Amino acid sequence: MQKNYDFIQTEGEMQKFWKENNIYAFDRESRREVYSIDTPPPTVSGNLHIGHIFSYAQAEMIARFKRMQGYNVYYPFGFDDNGLPTERLVEREEGIMARDLPEGEFIKKCAATAGKYEKEFRDLWEGLGFSVDWSLQYETINPMVRRISQKSFIRLFKEGKAYMKEAPVLWCAGCRTSIAQAELDTLEKDTAFNFILFTVGEERLTVATTRPELLYGCVCLFVNPRDERYKKYLGKNAQVPLYGHSIPVLADEKVDQDKGTGVVMCATFGDSTDVEWYEKHKLPFRRVIEPEGTISETVPVIGGLQIMEARKLIIRQLADRSLLTGSQNISHTVAVHERCGREIEIIPSRQWYIDILSNRDELLKAADRINWYPAHMKNRYILWVENLKWDWCISRQRYFGVPIPVWYCKNCGEPVTAGEEQLPVNPAETAPERACSCGCKDFITESSVFDTWATSSLSPQINAKWGEKDDMSGRLLPMSMRTQAHEIIRTWAFYTIVKSLYHTGEIPWKDIMICGYVLAKKGEKISKSKNNSGLSPAQLIETHSADVIRYWAANARLGTDTFFASDELAIAKRFITKLWNATKFAASHLQDFEPGTEITLLPVDRWIIESCRQMVSEAVKQLDRYEIGLARHEIDEFFWKDFCDYYLEIVKERLYQPDKHGYQERRSAQTALYFSMLNILKSYALYVPHITEYLYQEFFRQREGCISVHRLCWEKVGSIDKETIGFGEKLKAIISDTRRYKSENSLSMKAGMEKVVIECDGFYKAMFEKTTEDIKACCNAREVQVLNRYT
Incomplete structure (x- = not known):
């Protein structure tokens, strides 16, 4: 292996290797x-x-x-x-x-x-x-x-789930297309309540509105039926200022008595509440806003103007006639198109819809049949479904999209869909395969396309x-x-x-x-x-x-937001260096090792293998819940601490000096080292596939016989030997104590120690007695004494 890892060369080589060998291809023939x-x-x-x-x-x-x-x-x-x-x-x-x-x-x-x-x-x-x-x-x-x-x-249309109707629709004048409820964002914007005088008989009624440019479209005034201030006006007619047409004063529970003056102007259409009232109370329609975002030419005073220009002019006109009693600056929430940020209008238009409102219960039940990770995200779905107000509008008045495969009969206006054998079809270039049910063969082409969703x-x-x-x-x-x-x-x-x-x-x-x-x-x-x-x-x-x-x-819990700054990558770079050096060290001591040889393992070697198996088991539990970050934390904890900080330091001398410690003892360390290092690479292969593949190819492939580390399977972990894990925890504590002693006494970690005394339960005494030489080497101690705690 080269001295330092060259990611620029290696990552490209590994990607080429994966592509040439179809490492990630789905196997259609596999069972x-x-x-x-x-x-x-x-x-x-x-x-x-x-x-x-x-x-x-x-x-x-x-x-x-x-x-x-x-x-x-x-x-x-x-x-x-x-x-x-x-x-x-x-x-x-x-x-x-x-x-x-x-x-x-x-x-x-x-x-x-x-x-x-x-x-x-x-x-x-x-x-x-x-x-x-x-x-x-x-x-x-x-x-x-x-x-x-x-x-x-076509299938949804034939089943009655897709339909076309002329109705108020959410409209983006900037993009000049209809949109669906799900494409709305909300913004807090500064605006003003304008207090406008309406006439009811001989009396004046003050109405607060943020959209005075819609006065011509006003078709009703609403008050809350419990509002004592305005009960006397119910059933009477009001005169719209500037325009003079007569509109009814009606009651509706949805009116907020504490907002504005408690009298609400219903115009066609200022918001979704206007649409709701329009349909509920069978109100007439008065056109104000055009699809391109201007005021209709038919509207006196402000016809042809852009909306904001029209608002300023209408306010001046009202003020000049003493019909504006004042204004109040407010901040309120407005609906905007998520694609361009422009405020949404509502205008009548013929559009295609998919019925979702009548199937709300079925859509809610579906959430319980799906496993949500994290689980609380299901609540967002449920809240969305419960608060749906509109069926799904799927038609868009745009260009680069999937054409709606429909023509309209020139005689009766009925829609005719393409046959499935015609698909894909562009109605502008192809005629229907059949005549309309009325017998007519002349058609008008549907020009809209589907919403991308x-x-x-x-x-x-x-x-x-x-x-x-x-x-x-x-x-x-x-x-x-x-x-x-x-x-x-x-x-x-x-x-x-x-x-x-x-x-x-x-x-x-x-x-x-x-x-x-x-x-x-x-x-x-x-x-x-x-x-x-x-x-x-x-x-x-x-x-x-x-x-x-x-x-x-892979640094966060699933579903949580995180910050990014380039200096945060320093941790990852240190990890790459650590993994490179650890594998390089392991490979240098495994050149003469052949996996699969039966051998009796020393306690410390059994511990690192069990600790590795435990890490794999815990990582699998987290990954089965899609917690990539928590799984990486489990792997990191094992690699950095158990494996690098403790195990490699404990067995280093046994690997380097078999003449002193014994060749069987070295073989025991090699067995544990091989198992642990291979499983570390397999575990990290999810996160850092290039370096793990390179390290696998450099050393492990010829011993494992599998073409790629990414084609290997993780260990299937059954029960964990808890006693051996417990031994390892006590061993780490002993090593940690000796390191702390040297640090507190300003000694080098290589400084010699006269004696290390270990007190342990009788169960662990035999295991520590077999580990004394490793402890001596790791702590540079002349003597290690193991005592039974209860004697």
């Missing part, structure tokens, strides 16, 4: 139990950052763990390249707007950009040593995935190639595990459960592993949009090594 992983296909919306490494690397370590537990691991990777994130990236990078280009030209730009970033993403994952079977790669815009996505919609929610079906010639649904579904971040429980996890229940009646996966964030500072996660990630992952790997980054990524 071994399959462990399948549903990995999040990253959205093509910009460069990856350390936060992605943190979560994706944790899941990749589970893939390695399960492979080394004997499973036939199905570990695919996909890219979520269709939809608004990719479009926004293209617009941002090229300084264009999609609506200003011919549709075909913009779609080509999206495809080219997606291809460029997907290559960068894959290069990064390969550079991190991800054990992905890249032959299973998919993209959410490719023909197979489009076919599966469109098939899903409508496709990525099918990732288990995509992985299983649902309905394709090589369909593996029976073998892969439900998948073993889904890994994802906690902020997309409401989207990816929820939507996947919806689709799986609707299509198969089963949960999509048995386990769900929820990872945390990497924080740039307290309360602020590292993200593409905030550009707060510092060095890029590629730069971090080039500077520090993939294994160092991976080791750092």
Whole structure:
């Protein structure tokens, strides 16, 4: 072995070795139990950052763990390249707007950009040593995935679970598309309550609103039925200031008596409460906001203006007419589009939906059939489902997406879907295979595309190639595990459960592993949009090594957020050096050792083997719960303390001086050293695959006969010899005491000692008597005396 570890050369060589030998390929012919992983296909919306490494690397370590537990691991990777994130990236990078280009030209730009970033993403994952079977790669815009996505919609439509309606919809005027409830974020914004005078007969009624630009759209005033101040107005009509139309004053329990003046203006539409009242009280509709975010030209005074311009003008007009009694600055929560941060509008529009509200109970029960790790993350899912207000809107008025496979009859307007044999289909380029049920053969094309979640929610079906010639649904579904971040429980996890229940009646996966964030500072996660990630992952790997980054990524409990700074990598670098030196030391003393030889082990050698087995057992318990960080802690504790700090120091002289200590005694140490070092490498192979593979190839491969350390299985640990473990703990305490004595007396650790006296229970006396020579050598003591504590 070379003197120092060269990660730059070695990591590339190991990755080439894995690829050339298909080390991580899923074996379709194997009868071994399959462990399948549903990995999040990253959205093509910009460069990856350390936060992605943190979560994706944790899941990749589970893939390695399960492979080394004997499973036939199905570990695919996909890219979520269709939809608004990719479009926004293209617009941002090229300084264009999609609506200003011919549709075909913009779609080509999206495809080219997606291809460029997907290559960068894959290069990064390969550079991190991800054990992905890249032959299973998919993209959410490719023909197979489009076919599966469109098939899903057609089947849901035929079953009555997908439907189209004209209704108020959440709308982003910036992106000019409908959105779903799950795509909302909330922000605290400073605004003002404007106190406006409405007329009720001869009296004035003051209404507080943050959206005076919607006055023309006001269709009702609401008060709480228990509010004594306003009972006399119920059943009467009010006149809307500036516009003069008459609206009723009605009662509703939802009105907060303590907010504003206790009188609420219902406009079509200011927020979701307006929609609720509109539908509950059968109110009329008055159009104000247009899809592009301007005021409708039909609205007097402010028609054609942008919303904020209209707000300022309407306030001036009200003030000039003494209809504005004042304003109050407030901070309130507003709903914004998670993709662009613009405040959401609600406008009527014809959209496609998937019914989820009527199946709320079934969706809640599904949570109990899935194992959530950490368990408390299930509560986020439950709260989301319990608070759903809208069915899932799946249509988007965008370009680079999976087309909705529908045409509309010119005669009767009924939707006609494509036949499954036509899929994938673009309705703009292909005609329906059949006439409408009314006999008409002329159709209008549906121009909308699916929301990207409508496709990525099918990732288990995509992985299983649902309905394709090589369909593996029976073998892969439900998948073993889904890994994802906690902020997309409401989207990816929820939507996947919806689709799986609707299509198969089963949960999509048995386990769900929820990872945390990497924080740039307290309360602020590292993200593409905030550009707060510092060095890029590629730069971090080039500077520090993939294994160092991976080791750092396994530093936290599952589901918890963590901070990142480059100086935190120093611990990982010290570990790499320690592992290199420990293995180099072990290999130097094992050149003449052949594993498998029967020998009677000395107590200290039995102890390190039992301690190693115990470490493996505890690590398995943690990894079975997806606690990568806690498992690494167990391995670290054994490697740094039991193995390096104590065992190697105890047996060092016995290994170096067989003439003094005996060749059988040296063979005993070699047996324990070989077992421990090999299992240390196997245990760390999850975390630092490159250096462990290199060390395995350099020494252990020729003795083990297996092509790769990553093809080996971990020890199957049964019962642990607790007495031997107890002996080891007492032995460590003795060594520690002698070290403390020397330190407190300002002596070198190599300084000699006249005598070490050991008092122990009778059970351990014989074990210590067989260990006196090792203790002498370790402590540099002339004499070791073992006394029975009770004599």
